[in-house]
Amino acid sequence: MNQKEGSALRIKPWPKKVDHYRVDFLSLSIGVMAAIGIPSQACATTEDKPFRILCFVFNDYETLDLHGPIEMLGHMKNVEITLVGNEKIVRSYQGTRIVTDTSTDYLTPCELFIVVGGIGTRSLVDNALRMEWIKNQVDVSDKVFSVCTGSALLAKAGVLDDINATTNKMAYKWVISLSDKVKWYPRAGWVDDGKFLTSSGVSAGTDAALYFVSQLHGMKEAKRIERLTEYNWNSDANNDPYAVEK
Amino acid sequence: MNQKEGSALRIKPWPKKVDHYRVDFLSLSIGVMAAIGIPSQACATTEDKPFRILCFVFNDYETLDLHGPIEMLGHMKNVEITLVGNEKIVRSYQGTRIVTDTSTDYLTPCELFIVVGGIGTRSLVDNALRMEWIKNQVDVSDKVFSVCTGSALLAKAGVLDDINATTNKMAYKWVISLSDKVKWYPRAGWVDDGKFLTSSGVSAGTDAALYFVSQLHGMKEAKRIERLTEYNWNSDANNDPYAVEK
Numbered sequence: 210m211n212q213k214e215g216s217a218l219r220i221k222p223w224p225k226k227v228d229h230y231r232v233d234f235l236s237l238s239i240g241v242m243a244a245i246g247i248p249s250q251a252c253a254t255t256e257d258k259p260f261r262i263l264c265f266v267f268n269d270y271e272t273l274d275l276h277g278p279i280e281m282l283g284h285m286k287n288v289e290i291t292l293v294g295n296e297k298i299v300r301s302y303q304g305t306r307i308v309t310d311t312s313t314d315y316l317t318p319c320e321l322f323i324v325v326g327g328i329g330t331r332s333l334v335d336n337a338l339r340m341e342w343i344k345n346q347v348d349v350s351d352k353v354f355s356v357c358t359g360s361a362l363l364a365k366a367g368v369l370d371d372i373n374a375t376t377n378k379m380a381y382k383w384v385i386s387l388s389d390k391v392k393w394y395p396r397a398g399w400v401d402d403g404k405f406l407t408s409s410g411v412s413a414g415t416d417a418a419l420y421f422v423s424q425l426h427g428m429k430e431a432k433r434i435e436r437l438t439e440y441n442w443n444s445d446a447n448n449d450p451y452a453v454e455k
Numbered sequence: 456m457n458q459k460e461g462s463a464l465r466i467k468p469w470p471k472k473v474d475h476y477r478v479d480f481l482s483l484s485i486g487v488m489a490a491i492g493i494p495s496q497a498c499a500t501t502e503d504k505p506f507r508i509l510c511f512v513f514n515d516y517e518t519l520d521l522h523g524p525i526e527m528l529g530h531m532k533n534v535e536i537t538l539v540g541n542e543k544i545v546r547s548y549q550g551t552r553i554v555t556d557t558s559t560d561y562l563t564p565c566e567l568f569i570v571v572g573g574i575g576t577r578s579l580v581d582n583a584l585r586m587e588w589i590k591n592q593v594d595v596s597d598k599v600f601s602v603c604t605g606s607a608l609l610a611k612a613g614v615l616d617d618i619n620a621t622t623n624k625m626a627y628k629w630v631i632s633l634s635d636k637v638k639w640y641p642r643a644g645w646v647d648d649g650k651f652l653t654s655s656g657v658s659a660g661t662d663a664a665l666y667f668v669s670q671l672h673g674m675k676e677a678k679r680i681e682r683l684t685e686y687n688w689n690s691d692a693n694n695d696p697y698a699v700e701k
Binding site for chain 1: 522686
């Protein structure tokens with residue numbers, strides 16, 4: 210059943226992932242590798258409430274907008290990453306297909322709501338139903354993190370009014386044309402303003418994700434994940450080689 | 456039907472993607488954005504033979520190993536990216552699920568065969584059927600590109616014998632323990648030796664993918680994609696901050 214215009218959105222609890230176990234990536238040595246496949250008590254997810262990350266995906270989303278942050282945030286301890294979309298299977302701009310875990314027919318309370326960008330945003334901003342869903346989903350999310358032109362969706366949905374924010378610099382003119390109520394930053398890898406963390410284009414989302422880890426768990430944890438992924442983290446939000454002139 | 460041990464693998468042609476159109480990401484201006492959704496003649500894939508990229512995925516593959524290269528290679532002109540796996544739906548270590556386009560029950564001739572890494576490689580190296588498939592799939596691929604511990608799979612399958620290669624530096628000891636016939640490099644972002652391009656851990660795959668673009672289409676095209684994705688490319692294969700001591 211698809212959401213009808215004007216009808217109220219129901220809240221649905223976090224989807225259970227029964228087939229998933231997690232082991233600690235870095236702590237593996239040759240010794241314990243032999244035991245892989247049998248999750249040990251020490252390695253399995255603790256029974257503490259997980260940190261729930263909900264990512265909104267749509268056809269023609271930009272691959273790295275989504276998977277860069279998922280790579281970094283997914284290495285935090287006790288985290289669950291869930292995809293939400295209007296269809297069961299969603300296709301990236303690069304042509305791969307991903308399976309959503311829950312639907313935009315519902316609202317899903319979470320700690321972090323990620324809104325990615327990509328060419329698909331160009332038509333989505335004109336989808337009133339989806340804009341209404343975003344507005345309502347933001348209400349049940351503790352923090353909202355946009356990557357690239359994901360901020361176009363947030364701006365059009367009206368949730369960035371009076372917020373300091375940034376966006377993809379290659380699509381800057383288009384995004385800022387959607388709302389003059391947002392305080393747009395032409396030079397910033399990312400901008401963190403209260404409930405909203407908005408990042409620049411594609412790769413900047415990966416950098417902003419590590420920033421988010423540092424805010425949540427400290428710099429040591431962000432550096433651990435940077436090393437684990439052999440990443441070259443641009444940790445300075447003011448270092449934006451793709452800044453546009455005002 | 457699953458492949459039986461000892462049975463010959465059939466060659467299957469490249470899967471047709473009928474639902475996919477591509478538009479040029481960077482050339483979009485506000486003017487043409489209005490027309491999005493209707494692929495123009497000028498923007499659609501040309502009828503030239505596409506450059507076929509086949510990516511092998513398996514449960515507990517590492518997210519960025521796959522999606523970093525896909526991001527960069529997917530912005531080349533006239534490219535088709537296809538996923539191959541043993542199951543219809545494959546789960547990343549970070550918990551997202553992806554749909555495969557073709558199966559390891561077949562061999563799929565391609566221009567580039569990508570083998571990613573991740574925790575899932577630890578058990579895969581002991582799967583004789585899959586090792587046999589990799590060996591045969593390498594035979595029908597023009598070039599082979601491994602990311603992270605993807606080189607563990609190639610080494611165990613025996614295709615890297617006498618080849619200069621590198622791998623994830625966080626898992627270096629384990630990978631080199633799988634084969635003493637490979638000429639392993641403890642310090643390298645990536646190593647390009649004939650048919651095989653092998654890269655270091657996770658993020659290095661994204662850098663090596665841009666290197667591959669530069670080899671295929673020139674440095675200008677690699678720089679175009681770097682800028683398009685607002686990436687901070689480490690373009691020097693010798694610059695490996697995660698190198699291990701011999």
